[in-house]
Amino acid sequence: MGTAPHGIITDQCRSMFGAxxxxxxxTRHRWCIWHITKKIPYKLGGYDRFNELNxxxxxxxxxxxxxxxxxxxxAEFIEEFDLHHNKWLSDLFDDRRMWMPIFFKGQFWASMRSTQKSESMHSFFGGYLHCKTSLVQFVHEYDNVLENKEQKELENDAADSKGLIPxxxxxxxxx
Structure with missing residues (x-):
C-alpha cells in the first residue's frame, strides 16, 4: 500500500497527464499507441496518397x-508528403517521448504498449454489465458471457471442420 506504479499507460488526456x-x-507515464494509430485515418485520410503515407x-x-x-x-516522411503544416503530426512529434516505442527501449513494460487490453474487456462485457451491476449479477453475467463465447467458438469450429483449409x-x- 502506498507504492506508486513504475509505469502507467493512458490515452492523450492532458488532464490525466497533469494529474x-x-x-x-x-511514475513513467506513456500514451497508448493503439489510440494514436487508430486516429491516423481520421487525421490524415484526406491526403492524396493516404495509403502510401499511412x-x-x-x-x-x-x-x-x-x-x-x-x-x-x-523528417523525411514530413518532407516527402509535404506535411509541414499538419498540427496533429507536429504535436505528435513534440510529444514523441510519450508514445514512440523507441523511447521505451530497455524499459520493462511486460509487453504492454497500449490500453487495448482494457478496451477489449469493455467490448467483451459490453451489453452485459453497467455501473450499478452487483457482485452477484456480475458473476451471473460473467457466466453468460463465457457461455455465449464458448457457443460462438463451437459454431466456428463446426463451420471450419466442414471446409477444407488449403x-x-x-x-x-x-x-
Whole structure:
C-alpha cells in the first residue's frame, strides 16, 4: 500500500497527464499507441496518397531502431508528403517521448504498449454489465458471457471442420 506504479499507460488526456505528474511524479507515464494509430485515418485520410503515407508512417513507428533513425525517418516522411503544416503530426512529434516505442527501449513494460487490453474487456462485457451491476449479477453475467463465447467458438469450429483449409506451402508438416 502506498507504492506508486513504475509505469502507467493512458490515452492523450492532458488532464490525466497533469494529474499523474502531480500525484505520482516518479511514475513513467506513456500514451497508448493503439489510440494514436487508430486516429491516423481520421487525421490524415484526406491526403492524396493516404495509403502510401499511412504505410510509411507505420513503418517509421514500428521499425525505428534508434532515436536518431526515428527522427531522421520522421523528417523525411514530413518532407516527402509535404506535411509541414499538419498540427496533429507536429504535436505528435513534440510529444514523441510519450508514445514512440523507441523511447521505451530497455524499459520493462511486460509487453504492454497500449490500453487495448482494457478496451477489449469493455467490448467483451459490453451489453452485459453497467455501473450499478452487483457482485452477484456480475458473476451471473460473467457466466453468460463465457457461455455465449464458448457457443460462438463451437459454431466456428463446426463451420471450419466442414471446409477444407488449403495449405499455404507444400510442407508435409503443414498438410
Amino acid at each position: 499523474i505528474r502531480k500525484v505520482i511524479p516518479n 504505410a510509411k508512417l507505420k513503418h517509421i513507428i514500428w521499425n525505428s531502431q534508434s532515436v536518431e533513425g526515428f527522427e531522421d525517418g520522421w 495449405c499455404a506451402t507444400s510442407s508435409a508438416i503443414e498438410r
